[in-house]
Amino acid sequence: MAGTKTTTTGAPTDVTQKHNKGGIGESTLRPDGTLKVTGEFAYSSDMWHEDMLWGQTLRSTVAHAEIVSIDTSEALAMAGVHAVLTYDDLPAEMKNYGLEIQDTPVLAHGKVRHHGEPVALVAADHPETARRAAAKIHIEYKELPVITDEASALAEDAVLVHEGRDDEYIEWVSHPNIVHNQPIIRGNAEEAAKKADFVVKGEYTFGMQDQAFLGPESGLAVPAEDGGVDLYVATQWLHSDLEQIAPVLGLPEEKVRMTLSGVGGAFGGREDISMQIHACLLALRTGKPVKIVYNRFESFFGHVHRHPAKLQYEHGATKDGKLTHMKCRIVLDGGAYASASPAVVGNASSLSAGPYVIDDVEIEALALYTNNPPCGAMRGFGAVQACFAYEAQMDKLADKVGMDRVEFRRLNAMEQGTLLPTGQSVDSPAPVAEILRRVKARPLPPERQWEVADGDADVRELPGGLSNTTHGEGVVRGVGYAVGIKNVGFSEGFDDYSTAKVRMEVINGEPVATVHTAMAEVGQGGITVHAQIARTELGVQQVTIHPADTQVGSAGSTSASRQTYVTGGAVKNSCELVREKVLEIGRRKYGSYHPAWATAELLLEGGKVVTDGGEALADLAELLEGETVEIEAEWRHRPTVAFDKRTGQGNGHVQYSFAAHRAVVEVDTELGLVKVIELATAQDVGKALNPLSVVGQIQGGTTQGLGVAVMEEIIVDPKTAKVRNPSFTDYLIPTILDTPTIPVDYLELADPHAPYGLRGMGEAPTLSSTPAVLAAIRNATGLELNKTPVRPEHLTGT
């Protein structure tokens, strides 16, 4: 490997945690917690090499244009500049990458399709030199008309965002500017509508949300003596990156050695490649380590966003409150490149009916190619947009029927055995009515909490806060409810496996387990859970977590709420295989001393081999002396199938996750300012492997839902398709002042198909949070509010 590697600092190392408790089900502290509070934990942007250069990306200043010419000579001539690369410098035949469709150019070729598309790269000895050199690259654009919405995308004379498509989706779409289209037909919505006493139709708009992870896209590529490269990077799925990186570098995968560096949050925004390939290209070209760190401005262009959507819904109900039918059409804006759009379409369509019993449905979801920023994965993945719309519909329909909004939902709530629109049975607990009951039963927070002695007001408790815009005048309270359903794991027939390597040995007289996976720890606490599983299954106290890298098999993506289920399942499985080997050694060494070795069910507990009756047979430290047991194995959940392209039928999903929210808001109706007072939630998590982390995930997910309810939206100019607010000054995410108390009530109804009965739980809180807040604001103001986020002007009509 590279001789320079020894001077790379910030490379992750083993993390060891020793606890006498901390098995599954116990609140266990993070093994990386101390490193993170001392500043010692090295994130991808902390990587450093004494010999390194800084990489800079030059991005398009226009959304849709032909590139007439690129002149790099002035940039190349600058002192301190080591390389300037454009499309012409790409070394391999493969010039594109992509998660599902390889439609994304590493560097633009003759055309740019969205604002901020990478066109050229610079490597220089100081980041400011690199920035200035990038500014000296002269690009002449010839602008093209921009496609920004469904009407412009599907117009008869529409420019094609991608010409000559030959991907697997093209034969099923009616226009090449549609990435993917998924209809779902079950029953007969037209017939069933005749039974409806009440019909509610609505059109809803969901804004473009950004993941806004705090750790910017960054990493260090170190060229190696064998012609390959060592890449330290923050990502959600190392092996998926590798499959996309190696071909465009013209290298075999074994020469691109990836190690997960510290990841500062992800939320879907690191599923796609950002700086990975660019850093490798510059490192291989210059022969020097290259570090790339995006600033926040660039980060807004450096990753995909949540699909903005337009949703049309029709629901019917009988006068006694039973849903009769549902029709919907969901149009997602995929932007200029496909990213995860096809899978987002699959989710949006298959979960568009929500957690309700509706036997007659007519559904269509599609994603467009436009010249807007590319959109793809974000926490909730297609289910978020649908939930926002169907929950607004539920309130309207309950009001028409004349029922309490929560009771109306409970009457129609899905249960175990309910069929989804795809015809798939929900074959594990689905406590939808129960979680709604729980959030409603919780006492409401007291009114007028801002009041202090002498009739004065603590403005910090009021809408507008320290801006001191009201002392209670014009402030109205509202309460709203919502519930949602999210699938867990990769759906539609994807081979969604994980790999875990587990080793057991004796170190300093003590049995120690080492867990090595390629799972991306992005903050969710997966490594804590891996250590808990190893303690539970192998009866050890001390567990070492090896850094995630590509020297072990794929762990799949840290997304789709799947890692505890799938990589956790893989760790459990490998631990069980290791345990069998350990017991074999025990039988060989001690089998003749005690009959229980042959006859009893044996467990590893408290550093010993014990019978199921609790009798200790051997110390693991003695048993394993001089032995190392190591097993790497893949593990799979139940297989799924693709949805039928015409009818959408098929057992496409693995598992489901349900959450409900109750939002309490106070609205300053004069200024249109909203303060969320409380966001109570209830969720079934199957089994809380680490209760502390489970609650943290639910509160974090809830807050992201709050963000898109009242604050967060990437604004794209409809005339130019240019992003207008790429900064934390203009794109606002919730601060501690915007975020209310979030009481969490979690249920543990085991899913018999999943390891320990657990249920993937990271995304569901993001679904129902948004519509609950919107419902509360509607309740406070009486306004219809069919768009999220809600802005002051929507409330004041100004």
Next chain:
Amino acid sequence: MRVNFTVNGRQQEADDVWEGESLLYVLRERMGLPGSKNACEQGECGSCTVRLDGVPVCSCLVAAGQAEGREVVTVEGLADFAKQRAEHGGCATGACGSESGTTLQDAQQWRAKGTDSQTGEGGELSPVQQAFIDAGAVQCGFCTPGLLVAADELLERNDSPSDADIREALSGNLCRCTGYEKILDAVRLAAARQGEAV
């Protein structure tokens, strides 16, 4: 240019600093102290919060030259800083004197430990650092260093803050993972422990 300032109680200097470099850049890239974070580099997120002569500032908004001759405390020195304050009091300006404080080498913990770095457990932490771990206030951890510096400063001037006080003091620090609930828990916990210790 050359810049001289005190970092975590010890005098440091950086050479060949370009005039446009921020204090954050000099700390991270020239002094090997990447604990202060670079989430936005525009003064909105608070992840780069350090004490400058005792005042919490976004180090991304401070030009390196503005730190000349001044006292800087970063997350890497927070444990020592809190200890000095507890033992001697009156250290709130960050001027704990050159004999105390944290050496640069000690502060570069990720480097000093080499390849056998374990969890770092067993080292001494400030009360607020320990509380963040115990309360589950750390997820991805990118906001944590800035929040710790800000929370420590709050507890220095207010030993029993109300929730509204905590929210106000930490309102310049963005966190995207936790929803802030466990950060509030952590600050309450640190305050309570601080109260018990007195």
